[in-house]
Amino acid sequence: MKPVSLIQFLIEERRAGHINAELSLLIEVVTRACKRIAVATSKGALGGVLGNAGSDNVQGEAQKKLDVISNEILLEANAWGGHLAACASEEMEDPQPIPDMYPKGNHLLLFDPLDGSSNIDVNISVGTIFSVLRCPEDVVEPRVEDFLQPGTQQLAAGYVVYGPATLLVLTFGHGTHEFTLDREVGSFMLSRRDIRIPEQTAEFAINMSNQRHWEAPMQRYVGELLAGKDGPRGKDFNMRWVASMVADVHRIITRGGVFFYPLDAKIKAKGGKLRLMYEANPMAFIVEQAGGAATTGRERILQIQPGGLHQRVPVFLGSKGEVEVATRYHREADVAYA
Ligand SMILES: O=P(O)(O)OC[C@H]1O[C@](O)(COP(=O)(O)O)[C@@H](O)[C@@H]1O
Numbered sequence: 001m002k003p004v005s006l007i008q009f010l011i012e013e014r015r016a017g018h019i020n021a022e023l024s025l026l027i028e029v030v031t032r033a034c035k036r037i038a039v040a041t042s043k044g045a046l047g048g049v050l051g052n053a054g055s056d057n058v059q060g061e062a063q064k065k066l067d068v069i070s071n072e073i074l075l076e077a078n079a080w081g082g083h084l085a086a087c088a089s090e091e092m093e094d095p096q097p098i099p100d101m102y103p104k105g106n107h108l109l110l111f112d113p114l115d116g117s118s119n120i121d122v123n124i125s126v127g128t129i130f131s132v133l134r135c136p137e138d139v140v141e142p143r144v145e146d147f148l149q150p151g152t153q154q155l156a157a158g159y160v161v162y163g164p165a166t167l168l169v170l171t172f173g174h175g176t177h178e179f180t181l182d183r184e185v186g187s188f189m190l191s192r193r194d195i196r197i198p199e200q201t202a203e204f205a206i207n208m209s210n211q212r213h214w215e216a217p218m219q220r221y222v223g224e225l226l227a228g229k230d231g232p233r234g235k236d237f238n239m240r241w242v243a244s245m246v247a248d249v250h251r252i253i254t255r256g257g258v259f260f261y262p263l264d265a266k267i268k269a270k271g272g273k274l275r276l277m278y279e280a281n282p283m284a285f286i287v288e289q290a291g292g293a294a295t296t297g298r299e300r301i302l303q304i305q306p307g308g309l310h311q312r313v314p315v316f317l318g319s320k321g322e323v324e325v326a327t328r329y330h331r332e333a334d335v336a337y338a
């Protein structure tokens with residue numbers, strides 16, 4: 001089969017009427033910026049990019065140097081692009097408008113510039129996650145409210161994993177597709193079209209160190225997985241936890257599985273650990289488009305009406321069968337306690 005580059009794929013998607021020229025250009029700009037982030041992450045200690053930046057982000061988390069570098073690369077690339085009205089980042093309190101001297105477009109871009117930052121210094125895969133929304137009509141200077149659209153309104157979502165290979169996974173709402181960066185040529189090449197996540201799985205991902213803080217239905221669900229063949233599920237389950245959401249989700253996109261960052265007593269007041277607009281929504285869109293499911297344990301992630309730019313939510317995503325069992329346990333417990 002003839003190799004298909006990202007650019008050729010975007011032309012195909014335009015011909016099919018799935019995207020317009022402006023969105024195609026936006027994806028080119030974002031993915032070009034990700035190639036620069038891939039170069040920066042690969043420098044390691046020699047490039048002086050490891051370690052803390054010495055600052056905190058809006059979430060009160062210590063920023064890594066690469067969090068700051070990746071954020072700047074994405075902001076700079078997109079300011080010049082001519083396809084955006086504004087962007088918002090996990091690393092910045094407020095949305096960033098496009099400066100007056102640059103041409104503007106009618107899309108809103110949201111990103112987690114570097115996901116899995118705790119893994120940078122130990123040379124484990126990290127990534128970038130992004131989501132694209134339409135800017136409401138007649139809005140010249142987009143404000144926070146303009147970004148607060150449910151995930152069902154996303155026009156595009158994607159992530160790039162900086163691992164042994166640099167991979168891009170992308171959806172426009174017509175299937176989920178994977179591209180591999182050909183470093184010699186400098187282009188992302190289509191490596192898997194129309195990815196399907198198997199409905200059933202025997203592999204789950206969760207940070208088990210939080211077990212004692214989970215709610216009762218989560219304790220029940222994971223307890224049953226751990227009981228394996230001898231328990232009510234009647235089969236053994238394997239466990240993985242990379243602690244980079246991009247890498248954990250990519251494993252699920254590749255061989256199935258289920259990922260949980262549930263509510264627990266330590267993070268209850270914040271609403272969860274992962275961010276709705278920069279992590280949960282784009283990943284939920286990608287996973288649903290690959291035949292998987294994504295909920296908070298109570299409701300479908302993509303239907304949440306966001307209340308804030310940096311809102312956090314519990315995340316259950318991956319193989320449909322397991323997301324459904326875990327979600328059912330939470331709903332049943334809610335009814336029983338009501
Ligand atoms: O360290 P924990 O509590 O297991 O959390 C890991 C989760 O936190 C994250 O690293 C949060 O992302 P950031 O690195 O962008 O803050 C996810 O990628 C990952 O799934």
Ligand SMILES: [Mg+2]
Binds near residue numbers: 245
């Ligand atoms: Mg993240």
Ligand SMILES: [Mg+2]
Binds near residue numbers: 067090113115116
């Ligand atoms: Mg991050």
